[in-house]
Amino acid sequence: MEVVEYLKPLDQSRKKTPKPVIIKWKDVKMVRNHSIRAVAHEIKNMSANQDFISINVIGKQSTGKTELCKNLACLVHQMADVPYNVLHLGKEELLNLEETMSNLKPTNHILIFDDIAFLSATASKQQIDQIQQVLSVIRHLKGGKDVKIILFKSFQYTKAISPFMRQNDMTFISSVDDNEMDNLITLLGKKNLSKINLLRKMQVQVKIGEKDKSYFHYPLGNKDKMYFKYHAKHPFLPYLYYNGSSCRMVVSCLRTFHTPICQVCDNPKESDETSRNLELFVNDFTTKFGTERNAKSIIKIMMMQAGKNCYNPRVAQGVRYVEKFLEKKLLSLDELAKVFNVEPTKTVLHHSKQPDFEVKP
Structure with missing residues (x-):
């Protein structure tokens, strides 16, 4: 397999087709269509048009779900025309969601609920019902203040949580498991099967490579058999992004790659x-x-x-x-x-x- 970092010139005798463009982000090369900043811009625009956005991040453990949420949260609040507060909430905050929301300041929030599949295993029906009730009115804070809410929910399998909790505006897939293929095809559409298989192939490449020396490859064309090579975790990992209309491959990095210190994301709780x-x-x-x-x-x-x-x-x-x-x-x-x-x-x-x-x- 030939690995390249620039596009092979097209044969002028062939029909011209759209071709991937290689760009740089902080001196690291990437395919422009894979830009996570473009995704953050879409989220920012959607939040400007509606007050509540729900985003699902689905995939197995250690596939970068949490870091993807943190990265997008930082990019969105940096791009937004209105201020946002970023909060990373754990199990206790979710189980006591009504109290958590009552303590929030009356400002726009980006909330990250990490690995919420535990709800199906450990939470009682009463707790789940209460969480769902709070989520249904989540943007109406105590005191009658209406704010904008962007909610990230990460879990391991497509049906790990209730249908109500699965409702979303956007979906990210960080890994593909054989047992999940039918569910992913139902979620993303049969027309995106090739993209699902491509993500699975990329994830295998990431896992079987030597430590700090693994790569994943993105095909630049169907006929040329040429690929763009990404150095896994230096800084990117691959994901599928689905906005309800279209599905595409994106790559994301640690938030610290572009913003080592963020006063909004790193703002500690008072203690x-x-x-x-x-x-x-x-x-x-x-x-x-x-x-x-x-x-x-x-x-x-x-x-x-x-x-x-x-x-x-x-x-x-x-x-x-x-x-x-x-x-x-x-x-x-x-x-x-x-x-x-x-x-x-x-x-x-x-x-x-x-x-x-x-x-x-």
Whole structure:
């Protein structure tokens, strides 16, 4: 089998057909049609048009379901025109879903329910009925506040949960089991059988390769027998994506591949440890940099960098004014800085000013 990374030029005598295009994402090559960012854009658009979206992620253990949910959640909230909070909820939060939802802040949420197949095995009928009742009104938060909800549900088999819980707008398949073939054909349609078989073949390639040296191959054409080679988990893994209308292959990565630190996705829950860390920060910072006023100014700047304005309305309006002026390219930001005697400052964090992190016993 010949493995290539670029397309073989078409014979001009043959009929021209659409051909895959190879692109780069952070210097890693991939087939453009496999873009997970394009999928995130579809989810973002759907969320703008309807207030509740349910997404199923189906596949065996260790096939990347959880990381796919985390990656899509991060990409969607980055693309969205409205703010979203991202929450990863476990077994206890799901079994006590009514209480979980009552404690949510009145903002838009992306919720990830991981491996919920346990409901069929361990949850009582009363618990399942309560969960289904809460899900039916999930976007109506306590206090009459209506918000947008994007719900990810991962489980191992297509019929592992009740028909109500299986309702969805989009489906991702991370693996293909022989016992699941009939169910997958019913779910995705017989016309997509070749894509189901292709995912199964790719998953076998991922599993039988040497550690950190396994690859999976995507065919670039039916006649040329040429393939695009993906290095498995460096950073991509393959999935089937079905939006109710069409089915296609996509590849996804760890969220940290494109966003190592995300203040929305990594936002910790408030706890005793959080309180201790806050107290440690305030005491250590004021000792090294002066009053809390300095810290407030710094946090304002960092919040602005994260897309959250904490300045007064006049300052925020002024920023938008300057941005619109610069868009017309009438002046550059450096030229404006010179007019107002603003110069870049070069500095380093001295060893004596490094943060003192609390050492856990």
